[in-house]
Amino acid sequence: SVEAGSLLSVRGLTKYFGSFAACNGIDLSIAPGEIHALLGENGAGKSTLVKMLFGVLQPNAGDIVWGGSSVSIGSPGEARALGIGMVFQHFSLFEALTVAENIALSLDPRIPLAKIAEEAASLSKAYGLPLDPNSHVADLSVGERQRIEIVRALLQNPKLIILDEPTSVLTPQEADRLFETLFKLKAEGRSVLYISHRLEEVQRICDRATVLRHGKVTGACDPKQETPASLARMMVGADVAAV
Numbered sequence: 001s002v003e004a005g006s007l008l009s010v011r012g013l014t015k016y017f018g019s020f021a022a023c024n025g026i027d028l029s030i031a032p033g034e035i036h037a038l039l040g041e042n043g044a045g046k047s048t049l050v051k052m053l054f055g056v057l058q059p060n061a062g063d064i065v066w067g068g069s070s071v072s073i074g075s076p077g078e079a080r081a082l083g084i085g086m087v088f089q090h091f092s093l094f095e096a097l098t099v100a101e102n103i104a105l106s107l108d109p110r111i112p113l114a115k116i117a118e119e120a121a122s123l124s125k126a127y128g129l130p131l132d133p134n135s136h137v138a139d140l141s142v143g144e145r146q147r148i149e150i151v152r153a154l155l156q157n158p159k160l161i162i163l164d165e166p167t168s169v170l171t172p173q174e175a176d177r178l179f180e181t182l183f184k185l186k187a188e189g190r191s192v193l194y195i196s197h198r199l200e201e202v203q204r205i206c207d208r209a210t211v212l213r214h215g216k217v218t219g220a221c222d223p224k225q226e227t228p229a230s231l232a233r234m235m236v237g238a239d240v241a242a243v
């Protein structure tokens with residue numbers, strides 16, 4: 001059954017690549033204001049799952065329930081219109097363009113660039129993501145590039161923000177800054193779906209965790225109530241307990 005009061009529920013979500021099920025009957029619910037981890041080893045199906053939630057991939061089976069209604073999410077534009085934003089693991093930014101010009105590419109072309117730059121600057125300040133909208137992407141660090149993607153998502157006022165392994169490209173200081181941003185989003189009642197394979201950061205920042213292995217859910221828990229060993233067991237299988 002779909003959990004009452006959840007912002008997003010998926011039931012039986014399945015994605016095949018040929019005859020291989022990258023996601024195989026996944027159930028997951030996210031509450032408003034929750035930082036929800038999607039935890040799993042490389043190849044577990046995490047990115048495939050969130051690409052279905054952002055309309056990049058179409059499921060072969062299963063339901064996505066958003067705000068109480070069953071939806072089909074045909075494209076990233078449809079996901080954004082529903083209130084879902086995403087920060088991908090690999091950014092799609094044009095090096096020769098400025099921050100504001102890059103952001104403009106995913107918005108209505110009638111919006112003046114100066115207005116986009118102004119809103120991007122104000123969001124970056126409000127959410128602790130320092131960024132000059134007029135700088136060229138080619139001159140920016142990978143951490144700054146990620147901030148562009150976060151600001152781009154925030155411009156659409158999302159109810160849910162999905163981040164796919166965001167700290168894999170960040171310094172520890174940048175990661176701490178990102179966590180502060182996520183706590184602010186949570187305090188505003190927005191939900192965060194946070195993909196990671198790093199147990200310690202999931203335990204530190206997430207309210208709940210859904211653990212995937214080989215395309216299936218192997219556990220759903222409050223990560224703060226788990227030990228690193230119990231989380232690792234859900235991620236890699238019972239045999240790890242013997243190691």
Ligand code: ADP
Pocket residue numbers: 017022040041042043044045046047048049
């Ligand atoms: P994770 O993000 O958890 O590391 P992915 O969702 O990226 O895992 O991948 C899950 C599995 O699906 C992996 O075995 C991967 O090789 C496979 N896979 C992902 N995308 C494709 C694709 N476009 N075509 C074929 N296989 C894919």
Ligand code: MG
Pocket residue numbers: 046047048089164
């Ligand atoms: Mg991935």
